[in-house]
Amino acid sequence: MPRSLIVKLGAIGDVIMTLPAAFALHESGHEIHWICGRGVLPILELYPWVHPIPVDERALLQSSLIQRLQTMIGLWRKLGLSHYDTIATIYYDRRYQTLTLPVRARRKILLRQGDRALDLLPNRHHTDEYARLLVGEDAGPVPDSLAPIFPANLPPSPLPPPQRMRIVLAPAGAKNLLRDDALRRWPAESYVSLAGIALEAGYEVVLAGGPDDVWIRPYFEHLPVIDLIAQLSLPQLLALFDASAAVVTHDTGPLHLAGITKTRLLGIFGPISPWERLPRRPGTAAIWGGEGFACRPCYVAGNFAACTNNLCIQQVTPAMAFQQLQVLLEGEPASPFVVVPQPPPGAFV
Structure with a gap:
């Protein structure tokens, strides 16, 4: 089974808008692994077809150099010498590629401004843009936009049923x-x-x-x-x-x-x-x-x-x-x- 690795730590909106593209890959037969921040981990855990690989984004982005290196090395140990069909780093900043430095892949994706194939095109929904990047355009034009992917199971509401709307x-x-x-x-x-x-x-x-x-x-x-x-x-x-x-x-x-x-x-x-x-x-x-x-x-x-x-x-x-x-x-x-x-x-x- 082909495997795809998505690198998107957050934010919540970006992760949710990436989910339909990831699901399309899953439906085509890919096993989906996802490097995510701990803040969005509870969302990805609601989707049983996603295999999250959490990382402490606060330590990675806001700590000292030593803490950042320790966090990075801890992630590399989790990944090991893995091999993926696709690694999609959904960022423009090339430094995020270091998160998957020891990982091999047939295809690597990184956002790049000015490159039509790798840039998020303006005035198009980000959900469709992420799908274009992850799934590709080999199948030709896609007439239907991707809808949000609803989670499989939710806990009970934290409030009792309302007396009013x-x-x-x-x-x-x-x-x-x-x-x-x-x-x-x-x-x-x-x-x-x-x-x-x-x-x-x-x-x-x-x-x-x-x-x-x-x-x-x-x-x-x-x-x-x-x-x-x-x-x-x-x-x-x-x-x-x-x-x-x-x-x-x-x-x-x-x-x-x-x-x-x-x-x-x-x-x-x-x-x-x-x-x-x-x-x-x-x-x-x-x-x-x-x-x-x-x-x-x-x-x-x-x-x-x-x-x-x-x-x-x-x-x-x-x-x-x-x-x-x-x-x-x-x-x-x-x-x-x-x-x-x-x-x-x-x-x-």
Whole structure:
């Protein structure tokens, strides 16, 4: 049986968007091994066809030189003198290739800017781009986009069944070990206003997020929301989303986690095109702020423009978000859709 090795430590969204391509390889007869960070390991463990090889990404990326070398050598010992049909290092940085230095492979893939075959092409969904890189284009054009891969088993929801319709907000996020991408975050004040509108309309509102998201708690102290930030494992977070009516968030890990559940999902975008990131399954939608902004989108190959004020995503108001949330809750669109709000008359963009 041919074997493929994927090198993608994180982040959550990138790992989830790589899963459909990995599954396509698996369906074609490949055994899938995956070098991953400990942070995303609980996600990959939900897919029995993936053989994860965890590495301490914090020690690898943020520790002293000696600790980095020790972590690298520990990984090499796990890999041994393995042989793979394909090694796909889903990074532009060549240094990530050192993770598989002792491993032999017939084909090695590394992202490379300016090379059409190895670059992530703009305005195409990253799921399809990862599939193009991993599976190849030998079969010719692929008319159908790849859908998210749902996990096999989820734990019970951490909350009892709601008495009212439950809405989950993931208002922080957009932060990982290496940086904080605040430009793609919808303002905390907008989430607070949306929570207030939803509560007044009779919904139950739950806050969700990871340990790095506790900074946002004080914004909601005056509202009767259920705060589960930093209290759930990733499988429990998936179970919460799966048992809720809808999730609202921006382009961050919870967006992609919600995409592999059956909840309705509303994503709020600005500097990044939703056509590249929004999970493509029934019941998902996005609002893309910044119509008329010549600089939108400004995210290319992992980098944003030198911007200090994300007016594009601020163009999305809480009232707009609640209106589209109701559209989702009243039905289940067969395919994702994107709403582009018009700027107010006379606005300078």
